[in-house]
């Protein structure tokens with residue numbers, strides 16, 4: 001019967017943000033949940049993000065309206081439920097000239113972004129013209145800005161909170177426990193569950209193929225890398241990279257700057273690392289707008305992750321961040337998504353399980 005907690009025994013393969021939030025939502029519904037994680041909870045892709053909770057303003061360019069709206073709703077969910085580990089952040093977009101098509105295109109985009117947030121708006125963006133307010137920016141080149149608001153998170157502290165919730169909800173956690181075998185009858189390794197969930201992020205396809213489960217969805221392995229720069233900034237910025245086809249974020253990161261990301265198609269999700277051309281690209285892009293230029297000795301650290309994107313476009317900059325949930329008898333497999341949209345994925349999974 002729909003909507004009644006059924007106290008099912010549920011096994012989840014993968015302890016990234018998708019698996020963790022599904023576990024929390026399902027345990028709150030009264031189910032007994034077990035997570036199997038090959039390494040540490042939240043240790044893979046979910047620890048390699050830009051730390052933004054967002055609808056994805058740049059996806060408006062590809063008219064991915066419902067995907068953006070979904071993300072904006074989830075963004076609000078995170079800020080409302082975890083106020084100690086999340087905050088709103090104003091992000092400035094620099095422009096050389098405000099009399100340009102690009103400026104008006106972005107102004108329009110920001111208005112749509114705010115409109116789609118509706119009552120869950122985090123703040124109203126600004127238009128800043130001929131200003132030398134942002135001292136870190138090269139004023140001889142840039143003095144005009146648009147701004148918009150998004151969410152930012154401290155993923156380490158937020159992750160600890162989520163692990164605490166898993167413990168409070170009596171979710172059984174098996175870390176360093178790789179799942180080799182599973183099927184659509186609820187089997188995971190040598191255990192049998194009423195329902196199993198495959199939430200292995202970029203590894204989803206590989207695990208399905210190894211276990212002879214078909215899907216018409218495929219994961220596109222798109223690596224993204226970040227640099228942590230030994231420079232403090234007080235504002236968030238989103239600016240065009242030197243390739244001119246994508247945007248880069250420079251965000252406050254305690255007393256440093258988080259700079260990223262790149263987009264590079266790779267062959268495997270295993271052990272991603274930043275390559276020299278990615279480092280060069282990020283450094284040159286930063287130096288194209290900031291006044292105190294950086295070099296490789298200013299890099300404090302770097303990290304890379306492979307996005308679990310559903311293969312949707314040849315041009316990787318246009319790939320959708322949307323998610324897809326596939327059901328095969330007692331197995332639910334999750335493709336795609338973002339950290340931000342994990343609650344939407346979990347709601348969908350709960351609905352499927354409650355309606356079984």
Ligand SMILES: Cc1cc2nc3c(=O)[nH]c(=O)nc-3n(C[C@H](O)[C@H](O)[C@H](O)COP(=O)(O)OP(=O)(O)OC[C@H]3O[C@@H](n4cnc5c(N)ncnc54)[C@H](O)[C@@H]3O)c2cc1C
Nearest residue numbers: 014016017018038045046050052179201224305338339340
């Ligand atoms: C560069 C970059 C920047 C990003 N920035 C943002 C951002 O700012 N905001 C945002 O919302 N999203 C962002 N994302 C997207 C976000 O990181 C991912 O969508 C999200 O973390 C995916 O979570 P997941 O749980 O699906 O995958 P993962 O975090 O990868 O979790 C899957 C887990 O499955 C485990 N696993 C794999 N195989 C097995 C097995 N055989 N047995 C057991 N366990 C297994 C893995 O060890 C892993 O821990 C970014 C992604 C990247 C790469």
